[in-house]
Amino acid sequence: MAVDVALIRTKDVCKAYRSEVETVWAARDVDFSARPGEFVCIYGASGSGKSTLLNLLAGLDLADTGEIRVGGVDVGAANERQRAELRLRTVGVVFQDHRLIQEFTAAENVALPLEARGLSTAQAREEALRQLARVGLAGLEDRLPRQLSGGQRQRVGVARALTGQRAVLLADEPTGALDSAATGELFQLIRKLCDEGVLAVVCSHDPRCRDYADTVYEVVDGRLETRS
Ligand SMILES: Nc1ncnc2c1ncn2[C@@H]1O[C@H](COP(=O)(O)OP(=O)(O)O)[C@@H](O)[C@H]1O
Numbered sequence: 001m002a003v004d005v006a007l008i009r010t011k012d013v014c015k016a017y018r019s020e021v022e023t024v025w026a027a028r029d030v031d032f033s034a035r036p037g038e039f040v041c042i043y044g045a046s047g048s049g050k051s052t053l054l055n056l057l058a059g060l061d062l063a064d065t066g067e068i069r070v071g072g073v074d075v076g077a078a079n080e081r082q083r084a085e086l087r088l089r090t091v092g093v094v095f096q097d098h099r100l101i102q103e104f105t106a107a108e109n110v111a112l113p114l115e116a117r118g119l120s121t122a123q124a125r126e127e128a129l130r131q132l133a134r135v136g137l138a139g140l141e142d143r144l145p146r147q148l149s150g151g152q153r154q155r156v157g158v159a160r161a162l163t164g165q166r167a168v169l170l171a172d173e174p175t176g177a178l179d180s181a182a183t184g185e186l187f188q189l190i191r192k193l194c195d196e197g198v199l200a201v202v203c204s205h206d207p208r209c210r211d212y213a214d215t216v217y218e219v220v221d222g223r224l225e226t227r228s
Pocket residue numbers: 017018024025026044045046047048049050051052053
């Protein structure tokens with residue numbers, strides 16, 4: 001019997017934005033699957049449909065038609081609470097802006113989703129420190145976001161996205177606000193996390209993302225085209 005090892009699987013996913021004047025097809029017949037440990041780069045020009053696809057995978061938005069399964073959950077059939085649960089347990093999301101809480105230290109930011117899952121403050125801090133060390137920030141856990149560089153802040157965002165053994169990292173232009181050196185370092189970090197078993201889907205218009213990925217898709221007008 002064949003075992004389905006895909007952690008993400010989509011089938012014929014379509015999504016349109018409709019207004020009185022026009023209909024924009026931002027996702028067309030998107031069909032792909034990805035496995036634990038895989039670094040998937042979704043590459044494409046601005047407006048091609050990258051964020052739309054990522055938001056659908058994260059359950060932050062719903063497809064018009066087609067099916068999306070993430071970690072065994074049928075995202076389209078899940079209600080809002082179940083989709084929030086999916087993000088708390090299985091899928092972590094990182095955006096171009098780090099979205100950290102400015103008044104919280106790095107460790108407190110990373111601990112937040114764990115406390116939401118019912119861990120004690122001490123347990124949550126311990127796990128937060130472990131995740132921060134994993135992204136190369138050991139020793140910086142008590143700094144506030146403004147006391148960190150842009151690249152370090154994104155690493156905190158990655159640590160927060162992965163706390164609590166979440167297996168899927170979804171990143172939307174994670175290097176969009178970073179300089180060239182920090183961009184390479186962040187892609188390298190994501191590569192390392194995938195080598196440890198994380199599945200990462202990274203949307204980027206930075207061509208360098210492709211060099212670190214196992215699988216590259218180009219999005220053109222909402223359609224995924226295989227590049228490797
Ligand atoms: N909320 C929205 N309402 C209407 N059109 C949208 C909305 N979000 C995205 N679009 C359109 O859908 C297309 C894909 O957008 P997006 O997924 O944001 O692309 P990318 O992330 O690759 O820049 C673009 O033409 C964009 O203008």
